[in-house]
Amino acid sequence: MNRRQTIPKELRYTIEDFNRQFPTDDACFEHLREQRFPDGIAYCQTCKQERQHHRVKGRPVYACDECLTQISPMAGTIFEHSSTSLRLWYYAMYLMASTRCGISAKQIQRETGVTYKTAWRMFRQIRSLLSEPDMQLEGSAVEMDETYYGGTRKGKHGRPLRGDKKKSPVIGIIERSTKKRIGRVKALATPDVTAERVLGIVHEHILPKSTVFTDEYRIYDRLGGRVKEHKRINHTAKVYVVGDVHTNTIEGFWSLVKRGIGGVYHQVSQKYLQTYLDEYSFRYNRRDQGNLIFTSLLKRVSEKAAQPASIPAQMTPAPTDAF
Numbered sequence: 001m002n003r004r005q006t007i008p009k010e011l012r013y014t015i016e017d018f019n020r021q022f023p024t025d026d027a028c029f030e031h032l033r034e035q036r037f038p039d040g041i042a043y044c045q046t047c048k049q050e051r052q053h054h055r056v057k058g059r060p061v062y063a064c065d066e067c068l069t070q071i072s073p074m075a076g077t078i079f080e081h082s083s084t085s086l087r088l089w090y091y092a093m094y095l096m097a098s099t100r101c102g103i104s105a106k107q108i109q110r111e112t113g114v115t116y117k118t119a120w121r122m123f124r125q126i127r128s129l130l131s132e133p134d135m136q137l138e139g140s141a142v143e144m145d146e147t148y149y150g151g152t153r154k155g156k157h158g159r160p161l162r163g164d165k166k167k168s169p170v171i172g173i174i175e176r177s178t179k180k181r182i183g184r185v186k187a188l189a190t191p192d193v194t195a196e197r198v199l200g201i202v203h204e205h206i207l208p209k210s211t212v213f214t215d216e217y218r219i220y221d222r223l224g225g226r227v228k229e230h231k232r233i234n235h236t237a238k239v240y241v242v243g244d245v246h247t248n249t250i251e252g253f254w255s256l257v258k259r260g261i262g263g264v265y266h267q268v269s270q271k272y273l274q275t276y277l278d279e280y281s282f283r284y285n286r287r288d289q290g291n292l293i294f295t296s297l298l299k300r301v302s303e304k305a306a307q308p309a310s311i312p313a314q315m316t317p318a319p320t321d322a323f
C-alpha cells in the first residue's frame with residue numbers, strides 16, 4: 001500500500017487550483033458542458049443527428065444551431081433537479097476527493113452551508129459515482145477473501161453465528177500490483193458467504209487465466225478448474241505466508257476499510273455498506289493519482305449520466321451517517 005505522506009507536485013490539486021479552475025457557477029457549467037458535449041457537438045433529438053449547439057443567453061441550456069431544440073448538460077447527471085449551485089456541488093466533490101478517508105454529509109454541511117438534508121443528498125449522489133459494478137480484474141495474481149463488518153464479534157475468524165444479522169458479509173478480490181500497474185480491488189457486500197456466491201464472483205470478475213490465492217475455508221473448495229491455478233494458505237494452522245502464497249494484500253485492504261468505518265458502524269444495512277466499500281475501492285484503485293481523484297470524480301459525472309439512475313429520488317438520511 002502507498003503510504004507516502006507527500007503527494008508529488010504533478011499529482012497535487014489544491015484549493016487554490018480549484019478556485020482558479022472553477023471560480024464561478026458558470027465556469028462549472030461550461031466544464032460540465034465540455035465533458036458532456038465536447039466543442040458544443042451533441043445529438044439533437046429533433047434533427048436526429050449530431051449537431052453544433054450554442055449557449056442560450058442568460059440560461060443554463062444549449063440550443064441546436066439548426067432547429068433551436070434545447071438541451072441541458074445537467075440532464076441525466078447527479079445535478080439534475082437540484083437547486084443547489086453547481087459550484088457547491090463541485091466543491092463538495094472536491095472535498096470528498098481530497099481526503100484520504102472520505103468525508104461525511106455532516107462535513108459537507110459544515111463546509112458548504114447547505115442544510116443537512118441537502119448535504120446528505122449531495123453526499124449520496126456523489127458517492128453513487130464511485131460504484132464500478134462491471135469492473136473486471138485483469139491481474140494474473142488475485143487474492144480472494146471474505147470478512148464481516150458491523151456487530152460486536154471481532155475479527156474474520158470469529159465468523160458470525162447463524163442468524164447473526166448484525167454482521168454483514170463482504171467478499172473481496174484484489175489484484176497484486178506489478179511493476180507496470182497498481183493492483184485494484186473489488187469488494188462486494190453479499191447476502192451470504194457460500195461456495196456458489198464465490199463461484200459467481202469468480203466467474204464475473206476474475207479472468208480464467210488468473211492464479212487465485214485464498215485461505216483454506218471450504219467455500220473456496222471449488223475454485224480449482226475455474227481459474228488457472230488455485231493456491232491456498234492454511235490460516236487455521238497459523239501459517240500466513242509460504243512463498244507467494246498469502247492473502248496479505250486483501251487483508252491490508254480490509255483493515256484500511258475497518259479503520260475508516262469500524263468505529264462508526266455497529267449496525268449496517270447491506271445497501272449502505274456497499275456504498276462505503278465502493279468509496280474505499282474507488283480511492284484504493286486510484287491511489288497512484290494523488291489529488292487527481294477529483295478529476296476522476298468529475299469524469300464519472302458524465303460517464304454515469306449515460307447509465308440509468310441507480311438511486312431513488314426519495315430517500316431519507318441514514319441513521320448511521322453521523323460522523
Ligand SMILES: [Zn+2]
Nearest residue numbers: 044047064067
Ligand atoms: Zn436540431
